[in-house]
Amino acid sequence: METIEQGDAFDPNCPTRMVLDRIGDRWTVLVVISLRNGPRRFTELRRKVNGVTPKVLTQTLRAMERDGLVTREVFAEVPPRVEYTLTPLGMSLQTPIQAIADWAEANVGKVMSAREASLQA
Template identity: 90%
Template sequence: MDTIERGDAFDPNCPTRLVLDRIGDRWTVLVVIALRDGPRRFTELRRTAGGVTPKVLTQTLRAMERDGLVTREVFAEVPPRVEYTLTPLGMSLQTPIRAVIDWAEANVGKVMAAREASHLA
């Protein structure tokens, strides 16, 4: 497979759109932030993310692993212990994701007011 140096998000055939889908997913965003301080187990991630089903979290983590954003390490213990860690690529997402979360938290009131106002119109 050819390596793409730089994509074009406005090209409908560019795989950049697949990357945007991954990083635009709410659970991916929350997993990246949840892993910012180091490895976590599945149950810790689920508790931190809040509201995600085990099935959806499993799917998200598998996709993130496939895309090179997290690593999954299984420890030979009884019961087996599994930890997830951000890769360097995943770590590089922290700053832009944190900026989006900060914006959302700062502007949630305005967005909800606009939504309510458009609903009433």
């Protein structure tokens, strides 16, 4: 398998765009934040990531697993217990995602004011 070390996000054929799509997805961002303190079960994630449908959360988790950001562990219990955990690669996203979340929380008022002003113009 060929390893791509660095890409050019401005090139439409560059795989970097796929990575940006994954980490820029709102559900991925919220899952990373939700898993920062350790593993969670699907239902815990669904409650924490309020507003996501089970289908979309499942798709998001599968894509994150495929991309090496989370692991899925099934425990042989009745009923079966499944936990999701950030991989080291997924954990490396915590700092940049938290910085963006902090910025969003600090600036939400300004963004909403600008949005309202543009609607009134």
